[in-house]
Each structure stands twice: as C-alpha cells, then as structure tokens.
C-alpha cells in the first residue's frame with residue numbers, strides 16, 4: 001500500500017519549498033495582481049487578459065498557506081491580489097462609496113482595465129472565499145466589509161428558493177457550479193464569524209439535495225426553474241461530484257447533520273460515470289456514463305484525491321491507500337512539471353499533455369489539497 005505519511009510529506013515539502021515560492025514570485029505582476037498563466041518554462045504571459053476570479057483565488061490561496069505556516073510571503077501576496085481585485089474589478093468605484101455595490105467585473109486587461117464588465121456570480125464566490133480566509137488568517141477587517149457588500153450585490157440576483165441567477169446580465173442555462181463555490185464560501189465565512197453565512201450555506205445544501213443531485217448523478221445545467229436544461233441537462237462533470245464530497249464533509253462538521261450517504265453516493269457516481277481507462281477521472285460525461293470529453297484537467301484529479309482523503313479520515317481504510325496513490329501519481333505527472341513548482345494542466349486519454357500553459361487559477365485547488373492531506377495524515381496519526 002502506498003503510504004499516506006510519505007505521500008503527504010512529499011506533497012507538503014514540494015508546496016513549501018518549491019510551489020508557493022515559485023508562484024508568489026514568478027506569477028506576481030508588478031502592474032497589479034497575478035498573471036493569468038505562465039508558459040511551460042515558467043515565464044509570465046504578460047499580455048494575456050486576467051479573469052477576475054483568479055485574483056481572489058490567489059488572495060485565498062496565499063492567506064490559507066500563511067495560516068498553515070507554510071509561507072512568509074502569504075500576507076504580501078494575498079494583499080497584492082486582493083488590492084488589485086478591489087481596485088481594478090470595480091469599474092464605478094461603488095465599493096468605496098456609500099451607495100449600493102454593483103458587483104465585480106468579469107475580465108480585466110493585464111494592466112487592470114475592465115475588458116468584460118459582465119457580473120458573473122461564480123466570480124463573486126471567490127471574493128467571498130478570499131474575504132473569509134483573509135479574516136481567518138490575518139484578522140483583516142476590510143475583508144468583512146467587502147464580504148458584506150458582495151453579499152449585498154448577490155442578494156440583488158438572489159431568488160426566493162435560495163439560488164442565485166448566473167449574474168448580470170442574467171444568462172441561461174443556470175449552473176450548479178457557482179452555487180457549489182458559494183456553498184464553500186458561505187461555510188468559510190461562517191468559520192470567519194459572519195452572521196447569517198451558515199443559513200445561506202444551508203439554503204444551497206437544500207438546492208443540492210432537491211435540484212442538483214438527482215439521486216444518481218449531479219446535474220450541471222438547468223433551466224430558469226432549476227429543472228434540468230433541455231439541451232445540456234444530461235452533461236455531468238465527475239470532478240464536481242468529488243468536489244461536493246469534500247464540501248459535504250465540511251458541512252457535516254458545521255451542522256452535525258450526517259452526510260455519509262450522500263458523500264458515498266457522489267463518490268461512487270463520479271467513478272461510475274467518469275473513470276478513464278488509466279485510473280484518472282475524465283473531464284466530462286453523460287449521466288449514463290458515456291464519455292463526452294476524455295481529457296483530464298489537474299483540478300479533477302485534485303478533487304478526487306481530496307474526496308478520498310476525507311473518506312479516509314472518516315474511517316474508510318481502503319481510501320487511505322487510494323488517496324496516497326492519487327497524490328503520488330500527481331507528484332509524478334501533473335505536479336512539478338513542466339517547470340519546478342508548476343503543473344501540467346491537462347492530459348488526453350493517451351496520457352499526452354495537451355495544455356499549453358500553466359493557469360494560475362489552479363493554485364487554489366493545490367493549496368486546498370495539501371491542507372487536506374496534512375490534516376488527514378495528522379488526524380490518522382500518519
């Protein structure tokens with residue numbers, strides 16, 4: 001059996017010694033925020049537009065890493081990303097004023113001009129996550145204010161059933177994905193002490209059980225009334241099913257409501273519908289398991305490992321070796337390549353790397369995996 005203790009030690013030392021230093025230095029843009037991606041040899045893609053969400057993701061990742069004592073650059077890197085997000089992401093200065101906050105823009109130029117002013121609910125989930133962790137790690141008072149204003153904006157597109165529209169302007173199909181990340185963010189905000197955040201997470205949990213999870217698979221795309229979208233309702237993402245496993249474990253911890261049955265059903269559904277011939281989950285399938293995209297992005301493998309870790313921590317001994325094998329497998333393929341500290345973002349079904357660059361957005365997943373691996377190894381005394 002691959003040893004969880006050894007896999008965790010490898011992952012943790014790679015994080016501390018190579019990954020975090022590399023991303024905090026090379027991906028930091030002196031013009032503001034972080035670059036969208038690096039080339040395979042670690043050079044920044046200076047001219048590429050910045051998806052807004054990448055900035056709060058970095059602000060979260062470095063706050064969490066510093067909270068764990070894994071970096072001394074965490075505060076500075078998180079501040080750098082957060083300040084750029086607040087400054088460049090608001091095109092009408094409404095965040096600073098007393099008026100109603102109208103949300104963050106979707107895409108920024110490398111220098112920080114607004115390229116796409118659309119408001120995307122998904123992006124706002126990461127602002128809330130960053131605020132929560134900056135509160136937890138640094139006791140940052142500004143973050144609470146930003147979280148409250150961001151929630152105020154989200155309430156303008158909130159629905160009576162606890163769901164949120166796709167953004168402004170509104171779009172169809174509606175998706176479970178922004179809700180999944182809002183669920184994550186509201187739980188983190190509750191941990192950070194924000195009143196009412198847990199109730200918001202509970203409302204999303206209700207949507208999950210009543211709408212998104214149909215008893216067999218997690219649906220992704222929905223019509224206006226949150227019934228499966230007539231065209232894309234059959235498309236599923238195995239990575240999201242395992243991501244929910246990890247989130248439901250956190251939910252159980254906060255609410256005391258047993259999530260075991262749902263967690264098992266999700267994990268089993270992800271592997272039933274999405275297992276590629278090489279033992280890695282694929283990017284996209286149909287609800288009956290017909291593969292749609294047999295490529296595999298790094299975050300899908302990461303979430304598979306995280307789900308295996310939480311099941312191991314909850315006492316499933318077979319999951320311990322599996323989590324260790326997945327982490328070891330990632331360290332031998334996805335991680336620390338093609339450039340030390342970086343990642344191969346996507347493989348095809350034949351095991352060839354098909355991604356052309358290293359997206360910064362993945363650091364969020366990597367930090368969360370390393371934190372979960374360390375927590376599980378410690379809990380199990382490994």
Ligand SMILES: O=P(O)(O)OC[C@H]1O[C@@H](O)[C@@H](O)[C@@H](O)[C@@H]1O
Nearest residue numbers: 053177181243299359361362365
């Ligand atoms: O697609 P980027 O922004 O790199 O994010 C990576 C992935 O993160 C996950 O948590 C999901 O939300 C995916 O839908 C998303 O694709």
